[in-house]
Amino acid sequence: MKLLQDKVALITGGSRGIGAALVRRFAEHGAHVAFTYRSSSAEAEAIVTELTGMGVKAKAYQSDAGSYTEAEALINAVVADFGQLDVLINNAGITQDTLMLRMTEEQWDKVISTNLKSVFNLSKHALRPMMKSRGGAIINMGSIVGITGNAGQANYAASKAGIIGFSKSLAKEMGSRNIRCNTVAPGFIETDMTDQLDEKTRDAYLSNIPLKRFGKANEVADVCVFLASDMGAYVSGQTISVCGALHT
Ligand code: NDP
Numbered sequence: 001m002k003l004l005q006d007k008v009a010l011i012t013g014g015s016r017g018i019g020a021a022l023v024r025r026f027a028e029h030g031a032h033v034a035f036t037y038r039s040s041s042a043e044a045e046a047i048v049t050e051l052t053g054m055g056v057k058a059k060a061y062q063s064d065a066g067s068y069t070e071a072e073a074l075i076n077a078v079v080a081d082f083g084q085l086d087v088l089i090n091n092a093g094i095t096q097d098t099l100m101l102r103m104t105e106e107q108w109d110k111v112i113s114t115n116l117k118s119v120f121n122l123s124k125h126a127l128r129p130m131m132k133s134r135g136g137a138i139i140n141m142g143s144i145v146g147i148t149g150n151a152g153q154a155n156y157a158a159s160k161a162g163i164i165g166f167s168k169s170l171a172k173e174m175g176s177r178n179i180r181c182n183t184v185a186p187g188f189i190e191t192d193m194t195d196q197l198d199e200k201t202r203d204a205y206l207s208n209i210p211l212k213r214f215g216k217a218n219e220v221a222d223v224c225v226f227l228a229s230d231m232g233a234y235v236s237g238q239t240i241s242v243c244g245a246l247h248t
Contacts, residue, residue: 003229005030008082010075012065012122013092015040015047017191018141021217022089023047023058025225032057034078036092038064057082065092065118075125085129087228090119091141093159095193097152108155115159119166123181127174135178137228140167141220142183142239144247160185164239171237180236182227187243189215211244 009026013019014035023035024047033051037044037060044060051058059081063074079085093115096107119140130136145153146160163183170181188194188205194214197205206214220242226232227240241247 002028002030003225003231004087007031007086007228008078008084009033009087009089009228010078010085010122010126011035011089011091012063012118013037014060015044017193018186018189018217018220019089019091020047021221022091022224023051025218025221026087026228027051027054027056027058029225029229030056031087031228032082034059034061034082036061036063036065036074038062038092065090065122066113068117068121071118071121072125075122075129079129084133085126085136086133087137087139088122088126088130089139089141089224089228090122090163092118093141093193095153095156095196097156099152100154103155111155112159112162115156116162116166119163123166123170127179130179131177136180137232138167138170138179138181139224139227140181140183142167142185144185144187144241144243147185147239147241148247167239168237175236180227180232182232182236183239184220184223184227185239185241185243185247186220187215187241187246189217189220189242191217205246209244209246213244215242215244 009031014023015037140163142163143160145157167181167183
């Protein structure tokens with residue numbers, strides 16, 4: 001059963017990891033997919049070719065999610081290219097982990113800009129086309145670290161906690177316009193981002209995960225398919241953890 005037939009979705013950071021899984025899953029469910037990347041143009045173009053072969057419309061845009069003006073230009077381009085915008089997934093994110101005593105202003109600003117300001121940038125400009133089509137779904141990629149905190153990730157955890165507050169507020173503000181907004185909070189998912197962690201840290205996480213394995217990008221994407229589809233029509237303002245019960 002295709003849950004997203006002919007919906008138009010914009011996914012930030014779709015060239016790798018969870019974003020690439022989202023792009024593929026959304027296409028499998030019949031959505032036309034616009035997605036962004038920062039520098040991985042070859043990976044992005046390969047995904048576009050793959051999606052086009054699946055019979056949906058697909059286009060990749062190089063766009064810095066942390067830039068307000070680039071976000072505005074991006075939303076305008078997507079609406080011009082695809083005719084509408086039904087779903088926005090703010091997935092692009094980075095880590096710059098270090099203990100607070102060593103954290104520089106630049107590391108703080110970079111993570112807050114890419115992970116949190118980006119959510120404001122994209123959501124702000126997506127509201128107009130969503131209001132025009134009398135509804136929409138915004139899904140923001142948080143992290144369980146935004147709920148629990150984590151030593152060495154004060155910048156990242158703050159950005160993800162901010163996303164949760166933002167999403168709840170937007171859900172309350174835009175509910176009367178039939179625009180839903182939710183946060184998905186992954187735990188430890190196998191991607192390039194988590195490949196950066198050393199063996200000791202990975203093993204420590206694994207021993208604490210009740211399901212005794214790391215998550216797969218597709219398992220996060222499936223929750224987003226649900227939230228974006230009509231099956232999630234009465235779910236808004238929520239934070240849904242996808243973490244193998246690491247955080248309950
Ligand atoms: P990856 O590092 O594998 O991929 C990140 C993606 O974001 C890439 O497509 C990258 O583009 C893009 N990106 C980075 N910066 C920007 C920017 N400024 N503008 C536009 N795109 C950008 O990350 P993951 O797939 O692991 O993570 C995806 C999201 O999930 C993030 O928000 C992350 O915080 C969250 N998350 C991940 C977890 C995990 O265990 N992996 C756990 C909890 C949350 P390019 O390829 O061009 O660099």
